[in-house]
Structures are given as structure tokens and as C-alpha cells.
Amino acid sequence: MNIGYIGLGIMGKPCVLNLLKAGHQVTIWARRRESAEPLLAAGAQWADSPAALTGAVDLLITNLPDTPDVEAVLCDEAGVFGALKSGQIVADMSTISPIGARRVAVKLAEKEVKFIDCPVSGGEIGAINATLTFMVGGDAEALATIRPALEAMGKSITRVGDSGAGQVAKACNQIAVGVTVMAVAEVMKLARACDVDLAAVRAALMGGFAQSRVLDVHGQRMIDDAFPAGFKATLHLKDMNIVLDTARELGIRLPESERMTELIRELIDQGDGDLDSSAIARLIWAKN
């Protein structure tokens, strides 16, 4: 496919390399051309502006920090929006608010452009190894068209529903991981207070209904009391803010997610924002 890629961060760069490796033609743009040099050396094409990039491609992929970034890049008449043509597809790999994703989808429909929200889990390692998990919202036919591109970057692609549904699943994922971290931290708090071997407790629990990937992976971090990222607390906070903003707009409350968010904020406030977010276990252990 003829693909444009905007957002050459920690996740974006390895994704472009994997797209090139799979034989796709990839055009890129960045604020500073130097930062794109390794990708140009690997075969990517250069465009002088987002608008120039947009004109040349069948599929435009964005991978940006947050909701306002995505809306600014895609919906601004002076930039990409003005250059979009009927029949093009835009896929956004960023983690943004579900409501924002729906707004973008409606806006791009004005140009008969299909918008796919496809946030990922799997982190930098998943991006490098092309093992990302895509949670997809949007038109099923458009997804079928771009599926080869997603397959070049990931190994699991689940269409959850219409526009925004991929972001809903991602928000749900961040709740599930965050609150399960609290569960495992409390398990370890009791086991520590009872002076019982933490590794043996984890092993015993892995055999039954308490089994989870969080118990497996983050549980081991808690046993080691070592939390190198992983998934940085600052990034988890950004995602939890999306969760809580979305809940507010929907008029519902998510008390567990609120508590998880408070703990992450506290962790960051004490200077540990670069640790894996499961380091909130230390706060849970320290509080009485």
C-alpha cells in the first residue's frame, strides 16, 4: 500500500520500519527532518508538509500523544484536512478519548474519508517486534482494506465496533490493568505482613481463578520490588485521564479507576513518573 505516517515517536519509528519491511511504500514528515533520517535511509519517502504527504497516499496513519494533537493534525483545514480526498482512509494508532475519535470520524466523513481508530497495546517492544495488539473501531470494509498494513505492525487485530470502539476498548484495557495492579499489590501487602514467601504465593495463585497476566508480570516486579518501565506511570496517567474524562462526559463514575489515578498521580508527584505504573504497589504497601 501507499502509506503516509505522521508521528515518528518511540512507537511510530519501529512501525514505519516494519511497514517498509513488509513491502509497503511509506511517506513520512516530521518537524525536524534529521529525526527522520534513519527511516529515509531504510527506504521511506520524504514529504515537505502534512498536506503534501496526504496528497500522495491511500492510507494516512497518525500516532500522536493525545486527543488535541490528533484533532489538530487531522481536522485543521490548513493542514491535512484540506488535502484529504474522497476514498482515502485515515487510521489513528494514538490512544485518545473515544468521544474525540468519534468527532474526528464525523469530521472526516464530510470529505468521504473513512476514519479507523486503532490504538494498540504491547508498548515499544511490541512495536519493534511487530507484535502489537490492535483494538479497532470503524467501518469493517475500510478495516479489511488496511488490514495488511496493520498486520505488518502487529499480530492481533480485533474489531470492537464502530468509530470510537477501539478507543473504548483501550480505555477498558487501561482500567483492567490498573485496577488489577491494585488487587495484586494488596495481595502482596497481606503476604508481606504475614511474612510468607511472595513467590510461593504468586505460584499458588497462578493455578486458579486469581490467575492474570498482571499477577504474572507485575506480580514478579512486586516480588523483586523493582519497577523499571515497562509502561511508564506518566503514560498510564495520561490514559487514566482519558478514562475519567470520558466517564465524566458520559455521566458515570468509575471509583476504582479514580483511586488508581490518584495513586499514579501520587507516584509521579514523588518523582517516580518514569517507573512502571505498577510501582503504585509501593504506595499501597506504605499506607496504613
Next chain:
Amino acid sequence: MNIGYIGLGIMGKPCVLNLLKAGHQVTIWARRRESAEPLLAAGAQWADSPAALTGAVDLLITNLPDTPDVEAVLCDEAGVFGALKSGQIVADMSTISPIGARRVAVKLAEKEVKFIDCPVSGGEIGAINATLTFMVGGDAEALATIRPALEAMGKSITRVGDSGAGQVAKACNQIAVGVTVMAVAEVMKLARACDVDLAAVRAALMGGFAQSRVLDVHGQRMIDDAFPAGFKATLHLKDMNIVLDTARELGIRLPESERMTELIRELIDQGDGDLDSSAIARLIWAKN
């Protein structure tokens, strides 16, 4: 082995049948002999009192409702305690407080009797199919001696540590399951409010770090909004009370476990104590 079994409830009865099936000699006692008839027909021996039963066996197994029951049966001079002989082993499959289990171990040591706490997970189905998971605390050599008996009833046997450690692991298990149920319920609350297909969200999350057996099994119950037990809320409340009593005695707080306990109590108060404890999801969805 020559085994005595006290506590012929929903769990105890199938366990005795599986011990007999594996070729062990099993002596039983019950308040009402009629309730033991099917086991006697299957080959169990009858004893007229707990003391009479205790005199005849190498291993005494108890499977009783709660901590006071176990202490009353095992530590009362007039009953089992007076009849215990040096070298016998007592294994308690009940879920009781870790601190109570340690007390019993100390008491039985007066008679040179080894005490093994080996609570289980897997429920009635696991007991019937001999697929229980044993979490074991106590002397490793004594465990090796009784292992064939446990293997007749279960498929996974993990020694967690010294006396009480099995009960610590069981308490940890109930925390992990309970709080992860809250996590999954909040995930489903957001997905419902966003009007997204719940089954698709569950499928998307099962592929990544949010994966858990609770998401798998209890998540499906939430999708169906149907909560036949399962693990009855009344029983989960009993276990969470053990968790919180233990925390209190240790001087620590477990806020997530406290909230889970409040929700279960509320569920029972509204008359739903016989539902699977994951029915607390309904309360989480209903609250704003």
C-alpha cells in the same frame, strides 16, 4: 492410607468418595449418621465419635465452615485433642484465618502431631472431579507423607511455607479474585455506557495485559448479566471477613478488600447472597 474425615458438607462428601476411589481406607463421623449413609455404602467405615475416629487413623482431615469450628473440633481436650497420638498428622482443608491455623499448629505440637493447613480452590465441581488446588502451609516432610491423599482429591498442590501459609495464600486468592471482579465490572460499566459490544471488548482485552481468568469467566457472566453460583456471595463474604480480621490483627489496612467486602455485604442484604459473588457488578453498574 488410613484416613479419618470430619466435615461431610458439599466439599467433604465428594472428597471422601475420591479418597475411597484411590484405595484409601476412610473412617467418618457425622452428627446424623443418615447423612453419611451414601459414603458408608461406598466403603467408608463408621466411628461413633470424633475421638473414636481419631484413635484409628494415621491422617485426620477436617473440612469445616470457619475458624471457631476447626479450633473447637481439634483443640478440645474432651474431643479429638484428647485422642491424638504422637506421629499422627492433621490436615485442615477448611478456609480459616491464618492466625487461627498457626494457633492450631502450636496446640497440636504439644502432642507431637503435625498440622497441615491446606485450603482449596476449585469449588464443588473441583471436589467432585478431584481437580482441587491445594495451598499448603506446614512441615514439608509431613506434606510428603500425606501427598498421596491430597492427590486423590486435587491436581495442584503448592507448599507456600510454614503453618498458616496455606491460609495466607487462600486469603490472597480471595482478595485477587474479588478486586479483579471490581476491575472487570468497571470495564464493563464504561463499555456499556459507550454502547459498545461487551463480548468484543472482552475478546480484545483477553489478548493483552488485561487478560485474567476473572475477565474470562466472570466477564462472560457480566456479559450475560447472569450470575448463578459459582462461588456464592455468602461464602465469599465469610472469606473476606477472614481477610479483614487478619489485616486488623496484623495492623495493616486493605482498602480495596474493604470496598469489595462492603459490596458483597450490600449484595447479600438485598437478598442475592446465593448468586455468584461477581454479581457485585450489578451494584457497580447501578451506582453513579
